[in-house]
Amino acid sequence: MQQIIEGIQSQELEASWRTALDEHDDLKKFGVNAIGLFALALRFDLEDLEGVGVSSIVDGHSDKKNDLIFIDEEIGTAVIIQAYVSKSKKSIAPANKASDLNTAIAWLLTMPAEKLPQGIKSHAIRIRDGINSGIINKLYVWYVHNCTESKNVADELEAVKQTLSSALAKYHKNTIVNQFVSEIGNSTLTEWYNETQSPIAVNEQIKFHCTDGFEVKTEDWTAFITTISARDLYAAYKNYSVKLFSANIRDYLGARSSQSNINNGIRQTMSETPKNFWVFNNGLTALTHRIEFDKEQKTIKAKGIAIVNGAQTTGAIGSMDEIPSENAMVPIRFVSVNNGDRDLIRDIVRYNNSQNQVTAADFRSTDAIQKRLRQQVSMIKDAEYEGGRRGGFGSAIKRKPKLMPSFTVGQALAAFHGQPSIAYNKKSDIWNNDALYSEFFNEKTTGPHLVFVFSLLKSIESNKSNLIEKSKSDVDLTNLEKQRLEFFRLPASIFVYVYAIASALETIISRPISDYFTLSFGNQTAPKNAIKNWTPIISATAPFTRLLAKSISEGLSKTSIEEGIQNFTQQVEVASESQGVAFNRFLKQLRNPSSIKTA
Structure with missing residues (x-):
C-alpha cells in the first residue's frame, strides 16, 4: 500500500511541474525551449522568464547545437542548454541530442572568434571573457527534456564532460571553473519542483551523535545549538548528496588542489588536524521539521533536514576519500519553524546566505518609497509590483501575468535615466548601493512611471522576439532587419535602446x-x-538601432554611448515628419505632466 501511495504522489508531483509549465503562457512563444527556461527558473529562482528567454535563446539556423545560453556574471554562472520535448509518451529522450552538446561546447569555448556564427558569437565572447577574468566560475551544461532519465543519455554525457574539461583546460592555468554536466529529465524536474514547494527535501529522521547543547525557543521557532560528529555528517552526505542543500541557493562546488580554494582547505583541516576543526570552522545551520535531543545517549534526532548555511563544509567533508576521524566535530544549530511559517522560513534561508545576490532588493522592501510605489501600482489595472519583496518557495515559477518583477523594473529605470551599463552589469547594485538606489528610486519616482519605463523595456523585448521568430522562418529578412538583428545580438542592446528612446523623447x-x-x-x-502604446515608437525607430551598435562594441563607454545616442536622435528627428501621425498619437497618450510644456 505504501508503494502505491508513493507512486501516486510521484505522479502528482510530475503532473504539478507540467501544470506549472503549461500555465506559463508567456513561454509558449519559445516552443521547445520553454522547458529549458522553466528548468532555469526552478534552479536559479528566476522571475522574469520572458526577459531571460529573449536574451538567452539562440536565434538563427546556425546555433551550432546551442538552444539556450544563460549568463549571469553577478552570480558567476553560465548555463548551456540543449532542449527536447517529446510529443508522445516516449520513455527516454534521444541520446544523440545529448551528444549534440559536444558540438555546442566546442563552438562556444574553442572555435576562433572570427569563425563563430553571429547567433552565438556574443554569447561565446561573454563566456570566454568571464572565464578568463574569473567572473564566471560555474559552468552548467544541461540536456533538458520531458522524458525519463536514461543510461544511454548518461553515457553520452560522460563524453560531454570530457569535451568540457578539455575545452576549459586550454584557458589560463589559474582559471578555476566548477563544471556540472547533467541530464534534466522528469525525475530531476519533479525533484526540483518539489523543492520549490518545501525547503526540506530530505524528510527522513536522521540521528546524529552530539555533545551537550542548549535550546533557544521563541513563539515562532525552536533552535538547538550543539556539536555533531563529522562522521555522521559524512554519512548523511553519502546517503543524500546535494538533496541536503534543498534550502541552500548554492550546491557544493567541489574541491580543487588550490591553496586559495576554501573547500580544499576544509578537507585538509579535517584530514590533518581533525581535533581543531571545530575552532577553525563557522559551522552549519540546518532547517528541520522537529528536533529530539537525548541527553543520556548524547544524540539528536532531526525529522527532516535541509542545510541552509554550510553546504561547502558538508560537501567537503562528505566527499573525502576516507571516513573522518572520530575526534572531528562540527558546530551546528538545528532550527525548526513553528507551523511551517513559509515567510519566516524564506527569511531564514536568505539571511543565512550572505552570498545570495537576490537579497539586495529585500533590504529595500520595507522602506517608505517601496511601500508607496507598491500602493500606487496596486491602483493601476492589471498591474502588480512587489517592490523588492519576494513570495514564498516556488513563487518564481508561478505564472504571474500582472507582475512587474522588481529587478526588471530597476533595470528599466536605470536604463531610461541614463545608466544602461548599470542596468546590464549591476542589476543588484541598483538595490544594494545607496547612491544608485536613490538615483532611481526617490521621492519623484511614481507607480505610473514604473509602468511607463517597464512597458518600454518589454515593448523592445517583444520587437526583438518577433524579429528572431521571423529569422527562423523561411521568410528572408531585409537588410535593415538583418542589421537590427545584429544589434539585438549584442549584449546590453535592449538597455542601450531604452536609453536611446528616452534621449529621443x-x-x-x-x-x-x-x-x-x-x-x-x-x-x-x-x-x-x-506596451502597445510604445509599439509604434519602437517600430518607427528600430531601423536606427544600427547606429547604437558601435557604442556596445566599444564596451559601453560613456563617450561611445553618447555618440551613438546623438546619431540615433538625429535620425529620429529626420524621420519625425514621416512619423508625425504616430508621434502625435503617442504624445496624446501621455498624461500631460507639468514637465512637458505645451506647444
Whole structure:
C-alpha cells in the first residue's frame, strides 16, 4: 500500500511541474525551449522568464547545437542548454541530442572568434571573457527534456564532460571553473519542483551523535545549538548528496588542489588536524521539521533536514576519500519553524546566505518609497509590483501575468535615466548601493512611471522576439532587419535602446521635458496597454538601432554611448515628419505632466 501511495504522489508531483509549465503562457512563444527556461527558473529562482528567454535563446539556423545560453556574471554562472520535448509518451529522450552538446561546447569555448556564427558569437565572447577574468566560475551544461532519465543519455554525457574539461583546460592555468554536466529529465524536474514547494527535501529522521547543547525557543521557532560528529555528517552526505542543500541557493562546488580554494582547505583541516576543526570552522545551520535531543545517549534526532548555511563544509567533508576521524566535530544549530511559517522560513534561508545576490532588493522592501510605489501600482489595472519583496518557495515559477518583477523594473529605470551599463552589469547594485538606489528610486519616482519605463523595456523585448521568430522562418529578412538583428545580438542592446528612446523623447513629442520622472501614461493604463502604446515608437525607430551598435562594441563607454545616442536622435528627428501621425498619437497618450510644456 505504501508503494502505491508513493507512486501516486510521484505522479502528482510530475503532473504539478507540467501544470506549472503549461500555465506559463508567456513561454509558449519559445516552443521547445520553454522547458529549458522553466528548468532555469526552478534552479536559479528566476522571475522574469520572458526577459531571460529573449536574451538567452539562440536565434538563427546556425546555433551550432546551442538552444539556450544563460549568463549571469553577478552570480558567476553560465548555463548551456540543449532542449527536447517529446510529443508522445516516449520513455527516454534521444541520446544523440545529448551528444549534440559536444558540438555546442566546442563552438562556444574553442572555435576562433572570427569563425563563430553571429547567433552565438556574443554569447561565446561573454563566456570566454568571464572565464578568463574569473567572473564566471560555474559552468552548467544541461540536456533538458520531458522524458525519463536514461543510461544511454548518461553515457553520452560522460563524453560531454570530457569535451568540457578539455575545452576549459586550454584557458589560463589559474582559471578555476566548477563544471556540472547533467541530464534534466522528469525525475530531476519533479525533484526540483518539489523543492520549490518545501525547503526540506530530505524528510527522513536522521540521528546524529552530539555533545551537550542548549535550546533557544521563541513563539515562532525552536533552535538547538550543539556539536555533531563529522562522521555522521559524512554519512548523511553519502546517503543524500546535494538533496541536503534543498534550502541552500548554492550546491557544493567541489574541491580543487588550490591553496586559495576554501573547500580544499576544509578537507585538509579535517584530514590533518581533525581535533581543531571545530575552532577553525563557522559551522552549519540546518532547517528541520522537529528536533529530539537525548541527553543520556548524547544524540539528536532531526525529522527532516535541509542545510541552509554550510553546504561547502558538508560537501567537503562528505566527499573525502576516507571516513573522518572520530575526534572531528562540527558546530551546528538545528532550527525548526513553528507551523511551517513559509515567510519566516524564506527569511531564514536568505539571511543565512550572505552570498545570495537576490537579497539586495529585500533590504529595500520595507522602506517608505517601496511601500508607496507598491500602493500606487496596486491602483493601476492589471498591474502588480512587489517592490523588492519576494513570495514564498516556488513563487518564481508561478505564472504571474500582472507582475512587474522588481529587478526588471530597476533595470528599466536605470536604463531610461541614463545608466544602461548599470542596468546590464549591476542589476543588484541598483538595490544594494545607496547612491544608485536613490538615483532611481526617490521621492519623484511614481507607480505610473514604473509602468511607463517597464512597458518600454518589454515593448523592445517583444520587437526583438518577433524579429528572431521571423529569422527562423523561411521568410528572408531585409537588410535593415538583418542589421537590427545584429544589434539585438549584442549584449546590453535592449538597455542601450531604452536609453536611446528616452534621449529621443523630446524629438518624438516635439516638446521639451524638464523632469523625466514625471513621464507616464497615467494611473489608468495597464502595463499590457502601455506596451502597445510604445509599439509604434519602437517600430518607427528600430531601423536606427544600427547606429547604437558601435557604442556596445566599444564596451559601453560613456563617450561611445553618447555618440551613438546623438546619431540615433538625429535620425529620429529626420524621420519625425514621416512619423508625425504616430508621434502625435503617442504624445496624446501621455498624461500631460507639468514637465512637458505645451506647444
